Amino acid sequence: MTDVLIVVALLLVAGAATAAVLNRDPMRQALVLSFLGLALALLFTFLQAPDVALSQLAVGSAVTPLMILLTVRKVRRRPGSGDGVDKPAGRER
Amino acid sequence: MSTSDGWLAAALVPLLALVPVLWRIAYGSPGDRLIGQNLTSLLAGLVLLLAAQGFHRTSYNDVALVVSVLGPTGTLIYARFLDVLPDSRLVRWTALVGVPATVLPLCVATGPGRAMAKLLLIGVLLIAGSVVTSGRGAREGVTA
Numbered sequence: 301m302t303d304v305l306i307v308v309a310l311l312l313v314a315g316a317a318t319a320a321v322l323n324r325d326p327m328r329q330a331l332v333l334s335f336l337g338l339a340l341a342l343l344f345t346f347l348q349a350p351d352v353a354l355s356q357l358a359v360g361s362a363v364t365p366l367m368i369l370l371t372v373r374k375v376r377r378r379p380g381s382g383d384g385v386d387k388p389a390g391r392e393r
Numbered sequence: 394m395s396t397s398d399g400w401l402a403a404a405l406v407p408l409l410a411l412v413p414v415l416w417r418i419a420y421g422s423p424g425d426r427l428i429g430q431n432l433t434s435l436l437a438g439l440v441l442l443l444a445a446q447g448f449h450r451t452s453y454n455d456v457a458l459v460v461s462v463l464g465p466t467g468t469l470i471y472a473r474f475l476d477v478l479p480d481s482r483l484v485r486w487t488a489l490v491g492v493p494a495t496v497l498p499l500c501v502a503t504g505p506g507r508a509m510a511k512l513l514l515i516g517v518l519l520i521a522g523s524v525v526t527s528g529r530g531a532r533e534g535v536t537a
Contacts, residue, residue: 302401345441350455354459357456
């Protein structure tokens with residue numbers, strides 16, 4: 301039964317990671333990324349590593365998406381960069 | 394390692410419910426995405442609670458406690474950035490039906506004590522967080 305849970309969690313992680321790559325808008329990527337963080341935390345719990353899951357929760361589902369959101373906001377606010385929104389996203393990859 | 398398959402099979406239900414939620418988060422409108430994020434943390438909390446009972450490790454409930462605190466907080470932060478906080482009957486009813494349906498059997502299985510108090514606290518936090526982030530009353534805070 302544990303194996304089934306692990307397999308489902310792994311599929312969720314793979315699906316979320318693929319969706320995060322396929323989404324082009326950083327704002328949307330941030331939300332998919334927080335889903336990925338939660339899915340990874342679930343996977344770590346099923347693998348009997350709740351301490352890793354705790355740190356993954358804090359970093360993956362809260363801090364990283366928040367930093368992306370703040371960065372996007374800062375970039376969008378800068379004057380004279382009307383369509384400069386997509387450039388930082390392209391640079392990340 | 395002794396595990397009880399019944400609880401783990403029960404954990405599989407909210408886990409599988411995450412699959413369509415992922416679809417909505419990846420391809421939905423901004424409102425849908427926010428609802429999806431809210432629903433994800435709620436369902437993940439339930440999965441963690443059931444898995445903790447399935448593995449006979451009550452200390453795993455700490456992860457569920459962190460999810461129940463971080464999830465609604467994250468939703469409110471995203472609502473602030475995306476400027477939407479949609480009403481969501483789905484989230485509210487999932488919380489009002491799913492959380493008691495999960496927490497009460499767990500309480501019965503755990504028996505009275507510290508662990509049960511923790512379970513009840515997690516359940517209350519999950520319900521309160523979902524109601525706050527899915528109701529109409531939360532909308533005023535977003536425009537501020």
